Amino acid sequence: MPELPEVETILRGLAEHALGRRVTAVEVRNRAVIMGAAADFVRNIAGKLIAGLERKGKVLAVRLSGKNPEAPRYLLVRLGMTGQVTVTPREAPLEPHTHVRLALGAGNEELRFRDVRRFGRLRCCTRRELEAVFARLGPDAREITEEQFLAALRGRRGAIKSWLMNQQSLSGIGNIYADEALFAARIHPLTPAGYLPLAAARRLHRAVKRILDRAIAWGGTSVRDYRNAEGRPGDFLSELRVYQRTGEPCRRCRRPIRRLVISGRSSHFCPHCQPRPRRALPPGRRTRSFAGR
DNA sequence: GCAAGCCTGACC
């Protein structure tokens, strides 16, 4: 599933294979993946140069050439669960679920957007609109400082697992890296976020960054559908310690990994290495008041 | 029936 490391890997691939090239033609084969009118989408992209690449969390933004700051000149890509962005020879057979094709000048290749489950979206927007999208996301998980991380945890009563996946507190983490970071930091996924002892919260902040950096170095994780810009899978799957390893022995203590559903998401963890928090209540907990009833 | 990211809406 494309999370921060997968999107970053695609960005790097596009920097190598698509940056500086002109979009000479646009074909929308399935308008359901386009936000807004498909005709506007085509008109705003066709003929432009791919001038830059940006990312915040799991959102990829392709900057297109153009001088008018009020005109749409960003292509926003959200990969959803099964989205793929590849640079492919134009004559290569069109795989099923290929929804958008951008022909690239200076070579016989095209940029393809493919998405089996169609949770992904493409959108053409202005700088202002891009900034509004980014503003709704918390700090990028690789860039968030310890101070920001600790401050964002404060007062949160929901499970730390859900907190990590909520893109408003920090952005870029999905189910795979949430489970992996919690295992590395030895934190039970149901621990209320704001109850984490300071040392544990610091461990988690460091674990998040380390896991993401390592996953990027391995080119991301391909559980099934993820492919980089060259169409190749990532290699981090074999490095996963708990995700989708239910029943396998924990790499640290050899006891079996267990699975738990938290907010409708499966969570994988080691009950021995990630014990439930011993204290049930946080410092400064507010109880339900019966006064005035 | 399950997996998943993200959005919407219900609930307190």
Next chain:
DNA sequence: GGTCAGGCTTGC
């Protein structure tokens, strides 16, 4: 305002 369930989608 925070938290969570539900729905979207399709291949296994």
